[in-house]
Amino acid sequence: MISVVIPTFNEEENIAQCLVSLCHQTVPRSEYEIIVVDGGSKDATCEIARKYADHVFIQTSKKVGGARNDGVNAAKGGIIATTDADCILPPHWIKRIGEDFRNPALVQIYGPVYPIEEGLRNRFSLLLANTFSRIGYYSQTFYYTLGCNTAFRKEAFLKAGMYRCIDAGDDLEIAMRLKDLGSIKFDEKLKVGFSMRRYKQFGTIQSLYEWISIVSDGGESGKYSYTQKRYK
Structure with missing residues (x-):
């Protein structure tokens, strides 16, 4: 079984559109x-989610990482996939994840994203x-494994410390x-529809810079206020 944590x-x-895409x-x-692991929503998020989700x-736990950890702890599947509530998953997403993990050497996979909203920008x-992701992967210098489109083996994830x-x-x-426990793969066919609202708020270059700077200092800087505000 594959467990999808959101x-x-x-x-x-x-x-609703995220979960409908997952149900099809x-x-x-x-x-x-x-x-679905909720951070204490004040709107109808949970009520809507219960119409589609299993749990x-x-x-x-604290923050978005803690929410994902809580979801993994509740998961029945040996493969964990993660995405975001404002994403849309193509019909073959789950199938592709299952096919990739037929390779026993893999511990994590991730893929590119495309914008849900129209526009050249x-x-x-x-x-x-996506180019940034490919550069990191093919140069083996870093892995731009966004939580909106990634999956891993639960056993390896727990061993790595979550x-x-x-x-x-x-x-x-x-x-x-995770790279110390097995192989990581960037799968060009594992695509996810991605909402641009955060990129519009912070800007593309600034967003990329903030994410990498946070990783490089261990996540202690707290620069990315959007995430900080959403998950206490």
Whole structure:
């Protein structure tokens, strides 16, 4: 089984389309579970999520990394996939993850993103982000493993120490520990529809810079206020 973990906080405008896309995968629904871990939403996020997800509960650990950890601890699957509440998952997403992990050497996979919103600027922004991911992967210098489109073996994840409960960059930092336990793969076909609202708020170059600077200093700087505000 594959367990999909989604952290949420006041996502009533986005969570339904995310979960509907997850419910319409090309593999049987019995082969994967959907877990929503909420950060104490004040809107209808949880009520909407319960219509589609297998498990919806309030996080007990701190920050977005803690929310993901809570989801992993509740997961039944040996493979954990993570995404965000404002993403849209293509119908083959779960199937692709399962196919990749037929390789026993892999401990983590991740893939590119494309913008949900229209516009040349949005496409260009994510072209830069995806190029950044490819440069890191093929040069073997870093892994831009965004939490909106990544999956890993639960056993390896637990052995690596799980996500750090830091202000941001937990989804990038974990790869630096997982790489010591096996192979990490950037799968060009593992694509996810990505909302540009955070990029619009901070800007593409600034977003990339902030994420990498947070990872390089261990996530202690707390620069990325968007994540810091959402997950206490």
